[in-house]
Amino acid sequence: MRILITGAAGMIGRKLVSRLLKDGKLRGQAITAIELVDVVAAEWPQAAIKLNAHVGDLAEPDFVETLIATKPDVVYHLAGIVSGEAEANFELGYRVNMDGGRLLFEGLRKAKLAPRVVFTSSIAVFGAPFPAIIPDDFHLTPLTSYGAQKAMEELLLADYTRKGFFDGIGIRLPTICVRPGKPNKAASGFFSNIIREPLVGQEAILPVPRDVVHTHASPRSAINFLIHAAEIDGKLVGPRRNLTMPGVGVTVQDEIDALRRVAGDKAVALIKEVPDQTIGTIVAGWPTRFEAKRSRDLGFAAEKNFDEIIAAHIQDELGGKIA
16 A cells, blocks of 8 residues: 655644554555655654655646656645635645646546545635535635635546546545644634644734634544545545535634633633734635535544544643643
């Protein structure tokens, strides 16, 4: 079993690699090698499974050809420019999020390998106005360039799967929270910031009103989604290959209330409200809560409440301790 991971140096990519190394197998087969792909060089651990690092741009056909030559059995396509950066840099967003994915899919088609391809899409493929709970068959009307790019890749994945070029599963991730590390350029970053920073005694900025509603899942759940998406029987999924993942739909105030229950008033006092119109406009066009019945019926699962999401962060990233 050979696995190819694009965007391997990112937060989700690194956690996925760690999980694969720990499990040692996927789809019932022993993993023999993992191809790690990113635009930046990264340090990787010594492991019994062979790890091969590739640094390059997926929008370059020659680079993609070298990756396909490794003959992967499973491809995880995680690489992408985050939402805020894709909106601010139109050309870069389309080059990475659209062209990179298209060239990867084309390379797999031409090689006639027919691997399982797991693509991380986003709930940004949906656009307002929304019902209170968004059903699985809600139309794709993205209101950001990022959402449009993800929707285009979803359509390509479904069509390439229909033609038998590969066996694709697209998973629409909710906002992954609480993300470890430092703030990034994602418009959704504040959802993690207002929890992560106060838990270690640092100030965090809240740029949107407290009544904003959004759906979240922990990094731990995101990795479980990816593993399950690689192993699920494609026949059970049917022709609609892109699935909205389950998550916890809460208001920002609900997040803050959960933080108070876990870490107390001193932590909550570190959240400073500084409205940001740009972020507010982007977030206002995002979906809120999801039915996610198809994915749940297919065995995908997430946390039941936001307290569990915070607990997962404390256990996985903080050694079980808070400031």
